[in-house]
Amino acid sequence: MLKKIIFIQSITIIILACLLYYQIKLNQNSQISLPIVSEKITNNSAKATKKILVIGNSITLNKTYEHWWGYWGMAASSRDKDYVHVLANKIAQNYNVKLDIMNFYHWELNDKDRNQILDMLNKALDKKPDYIVIQLGDNIVKPQGQNLDTDYDLLVKYIKNKTSKSQIVIVGNFWRNRTVDKIKHRVCINNQIRCVYLNRIQADKYKAAMGSIVKGDDNKEHQIDYISVSNHPNDEAMNYIANKIYFSLY
DSSP states (O other), X not given: OHHHHXXXXXXXXXXXXXXXXXXXHHHHHHHHOOOOEEEEEOOTTOOOEEXXXXXXXXXXXXXXXXXXXXXXXXXXXXXXXXXXXXXXXXXXXXXXXXEEEEEOHHHHHOTTSGGGSGGGGHHHHTTOOSEEXXXXXXXXXXXXXXXXXXXXHHHHHHHHHHOTTOEEEEEOOSSOOHHHHHHHHHHHHHHXXXXXXXXXXXXXXXXXXXXXXXXXXXXXXXXXXXXXXXXXXXXXXXXXXXXXXXXXXX
């Protein structure tokens, strides 16, 4: 009888452990499964359409929370002022535009299994974008020993294999990190794609200052009151980034 009880308890523990494991995996997936933001910009005089995919971190797209009020690139003063929308509107001068935006900063942080989450790009890549912008690397403070060189190369190769005809551009770091920028440079050379560098705007005057005004999705004005938000690009820097990308494509 005692053996039977011990057996049942053991089976129960195993089942509970399995349930806990899958719950943890579910929570991890829910954290990295951020939705793709899709938008259209119609140019009534244009006959052709360009599809744009931008994959980045909070500079590209950030959800609203206590210290941030718009679902766009932090810390542009409004949606149309972030680099993604400035870029898309430039392209929309000659084309209709279909724009997809992804926050993929978990790729930056998961240095031990970055390559295990690449399939999360498939939904966007399956649309076969004409242009793909990769803005990743700013949240990697110490790239040494984190396989970044190999992982960045695999990221680009994965994207190229899915979208062989896309023009791909890698954006250099906004927050200065020469090691990461050198890795990006090597990846661009190895994969014959373009890389734009942000050296000229890696200064405090190109960051959004504390107290800067942001017009949020709620249509109200808010003041930046959090230091990590204020360290993001201001409107001038966002415009610079957009122009650098635009002129690399044309």
